[in-house]
Amino acid sequence: MEFFRIKKDIPFMRHALVFNVISLLTFALAVFFLATRGLHLSVEFTGGTLVEVSYAEAPQLEPIRSALAGSGYPDAQVQNFGSARDLLIRLPNREDLDTSSVSETVMNTLQQAGGPAPELRRVEFVGPQVGKELAADGSMALLLVIVGIMIYLALRFEWRFAVSAIIANLHDVIIILGFFAFFQWEFSLPVLAAVLAVLGYSVNESVVVFDRVRETFKKKRNMTTPQVLDHAITSTISRTVITHGSTQVMVLSMLLFGGETLYYFALALTIGICFGIYSSVLVASPLVMWLGVSREQFIKPKKEKEEAVV
Helix, strand or coil: CCCCCCCCCCCHHHHHHHHHHHHHHHHHHHHHHHHHCCCEECHHHHCEEEEEEECCCCCCHHHHHHHHHHCCCCCCEEEEECEEEEEEEEEECCCCCCHHHHHHHHHHHHHHCCCCCCEEEEEEEECHHHHHHHHHHHHHHHHHHHHHHHHHHHHHCCHHHHHHHHHHHHHHHHHHHHHHHHHCCEECHHHHHHHHHHHHHHHHHHHHHHHHHHHHHHHCCCCCHHHHHHHHHHHCHHHHHHHHHHHHHHHHHHHHHCHHHHHHHHHHHHHHHHHHHHHHHHCHHHHHHHCCCCHHHCCCCCCCCCCCCC
8 A cells, every 4th residue: 555656766875874973963962861861750660659549520630730739749640540530649759758648648638629529549659669670670671672673683684684773773762761851751651661662663664674675685686785775765655654644643642632641651652753764764774784785695596406427
């Protein structure tokens, strides 16, 4: 299925150096912000108190957030949990916060906020040690995904494609984290899930381009390596527009109408999709070319039959 077909190949590889210099500068800025500002970790990673309450009718979230901020909890996170009538309130750890009386203070604040009285469902305290374990498990999950992708690409294509794809995908991940570090957006478990989703999404785009490169090497014997890469990228542009466009429509709906719960999740996906397209096409492909991919790596030489000596 194609929206359009480009008859003449676009010379992407002619400007490969410019594209990669831009990527390198963006990557360096992201690393700088991560090193200087760091990530604003959520309660799941830093520890805190979780309070779940239920209402008879769906409450308005903004008045509840304002009431909690007025009671000394300006950094409280309020979101729907399961249904519109159930709320989950996260309170980060603070030195002046008495964890034993948090639930009572929260319930009193909610009752004074107006509307129907809430029912307390559960109170949980997430210690710093649990947060460290979650951070370690999340980092291990990210590492295992990267190793698995490298093994898959090396077996399906060739080691040059595996190295190029991983560099491009790490480029996407670091830039997402750099955005969250620069703007000090909250980094939570849903955002980590979005980062892992972006890894798989970007790899899928790289695999499509690489598969077309291998196919073009076998069919177009009169093309040079840059021309083969240009042809592979140009021939997949229509597919890229359809796939990423339809995905971004759904992500944009979550970003605009999903509320605070899905906002940063959708924001991380939006950044990842935009940079994933860029890296798969304009970062991974030039790296493959510079690593020395050639037609001989995909076409096996024909074996000449030896004549029997009588």
